[in-house]
Amino acid sequence: MEIENKIDFSDVEPFDLPEYLVENKNLTKSEASQLIDKVGPELAWVYAVGADGVDAAIQGTEKAPPLINAEILYIDGQTVGIRAIAEDDDGEALLKKLKALGLDGSVRGNTVSGSIPISKIGELAKLENLGWAKAIIMPVFGGPIIEEDIPSAPEEVIQLKITPSELTEAVEPNTSISFDVNYSTEPAETPTTGIAFGMHWDSSQVAFDPVTGLTERFSLGAQPISAVLDDPVTNGGLDGDPNTDKYILQAWVDEKGNWPNNSNLTLYTANFTTLPGFEGTQINFSANSDDLPANSNFVPSSIALTSPAPSPALDIDGNGVIDALTDGLVAIRYLFGFRGETLTEGVVGEGATRNTEEIVAYLDEVGDTMLDVDGNGTAGALTDGILFMRHALGFEDQALIEGAVSPDATRTTAEAINAHLQSFSL
Numbered sequence: 001m002e003i004e005n006k007i008d009f010s011d012v013e014p015f016d017l018p019e020y021l022v023e024n025k026n027l028t029k030s031e032a033s034q035l036i037d038k039v040g041p042e043l044a045w046v047y048a049v050g051a052d053g054v055d056a057a058i059q060g061t062e063k064a065p066p067l068i069n070a071e072i073l074y075i076d077g078q079t080v081g082i083r084a085i086a087e088d089d090d091g092e093a094l095l096k097k098l099k100a101l102g103l104d105g106s107v108r109g110n111t112v113s114g115s116i117p118i119s120k121i122g123e124l125a126k127l128e129n130l131g132w133a134k135a136i137i138m139p140v141f142g143g144p145i146i147e148e149d150i151p152s153a154p155e156e157v158i159q160l161k162i163t164p165s166e167l168t169e170a171v172e173p174n175t176s177i178s179f180d181v182n183y184s185t186e187p188a189e190t191p192t193t194g195i196a197f198g199m200h201w202d203s204s205q206v207a208f209d210p211v212t213g214l215t216e217r218f219s220l221g222a223q224p225i226s227a228v229l230d231d232p233v234t235n236g237g238l239d240g241d242p243n244t245d246k247y248i249l250q251a252w253v254d255e256k257g258n259w260p261n262n263s264n265l266t267l268y269t270a271n272f273t274t275l276p277g278f279e280g281t282q283i284n285f286s287a288n289s290d291d292l293p294a295n296s297n298f299v300p301s302s303i304a305l306t307s308p309a310p311s312p313a314l315d316i317d318g319n320g321v322i323d324a325l326t327d328g329l330v331a332i333r334y335l336f337g338f339r340g341e342t343l344t345e346g347v348v349g350e351g352a353t354r355n356t357e358e359i360v361a362y363l364d365e366v367g368d369t370m371l372d373v374d375g376n377g378t379a380g381a382l383t384d385g386i387l388f389m390r391h392a393l394g395f396e397d398q399a400l401i402e403g404a405v406s407p408d409a410t411r412t413t414a415e416a417i418n419a420h421l422q423s424f425s426l
């Protein structure tokens with residue numbers, strides 16, 4: 001038996017689309033080929049014949065290339081439905097350029113879809129960022145247009161932030177300090193499966209006291225879990241800081257992925273006591289990336305604990321004693337304008353902790369206030385300097401101030417002068 005399934009091509013008229021574009025759109029043959037290459041035969045043909053030509057083809061009065069079914073193109077007025085792919089995956093940038101051409105549409109991942117004026121197809125084909133474009137084809141059964149399952153852009157990485165309530169705090173030795181350890185996310189209030197992180201400190205500077213005010217558990221088990229551990233010192237340990245040698249690990253877990261379901265949460269209050277030799281330290285936070293929720297980054301902030309700046313005192317050479325023939329004379333020489341050797345030669349006390357340079361730096365910083373003893377707005381050698389020397393020598397009352405107070409002074413009595421100098425005693 002002979003099977004009759006041969007297709008008869010005798011009715012199909014030859015149609016040279018590149019030639020048709022050359023005739024109708026004033027393109028060279030190679031420009032026409034490039035256009036077809038970029039936007040496909042359907043859009044190239046629509047560009048050549050326009051909306052009316054598409055209509056005419058549907059009516060049978062205009063030629064259409066074989067294999068193009070004009071009826072299933074998405075023509076609306078003078079626009080045509082397209083889908084375009086960004087060559088460099090930057091769909092947003094492609095959308096912007098297409099909108100400039102009059103596109104009404106949207107982007108999903110690297111794919112832009114929408115309707116564009118037919119007259120702009122030539123310009124569309126020349127866009128630098130365009131991988132390719134195609135006409136959207138209506139499903140022939142007449143149902144709704146179905147979006148292809150295009151891989152969406154990667155999800156935004158969640159920033160998990162651990163921020164102490166203070167970033168710096170000045171604290172004396174032998175003093176208790178507390179600060180809150182706060183949790184937040186970016187984008188805000190993004191729930192996750194939990195968090196585990198370490199708080200690191202230097203045990204030669206501060207003693208760890210148990211944390212207080214731990215936030216409640218949220219879903220599973222007795223939380224949080226915590227343990228005091230040593231900080232592995234290789235490369236500074238988990239926090240990368242070689243000075244910190246201990247840390248406590250805290251973990252919260254929610255198997256439902258709904259932790260903490262709260263924004264700007266205080267996880268706990270950290271408590272430390274500074275040790276007698278405290279000079280300043282830093283408390284850091286760390287997380288092991290393997291222990292973080294998927295698709296998240298850990299963004300910690302440290303707290304710097306500093307020892308407070310010593311308050312200025314008339315002990316100018318810093319040997320622990322206020323003395324007329326050393327500190328007093330240095331002050332007078334300084335106020336006269338002596339610097340270098342001539343400032344300190346023979347007048348620095350035994351056990352001085354400041355050298356000449358440091359004395360100048362110290363007086364440059366605090367001299368204006370401390371050494372303006374009579375309070376007339378400037379520090380003078382033969383007024384303020386003399387008042388300081390007499391005070392250090394034990395002079396009182398009229399003997400203290402006689403002939404040494406400026407006419408425009410704001411402190412004119414022995415009592416006021418004394419009070420000022422006393423405020424800079426050790």
Ligand SMILES: [Ca+2]
Pocket residue numbers: 200231232233236237238239240241242243244245
């Ligand atoms: Ca460390």
Ligand SMILES: [Ca+2]
Pocket residue numbers: 314315316317318319320321322323326327349
């Ligand atoms: Ca001194």
Ligand SMILES: [Ca+2]
Pocket residue numbers: 371372373374375376377378379380383384406
């Ligand atoms: Ca003065």
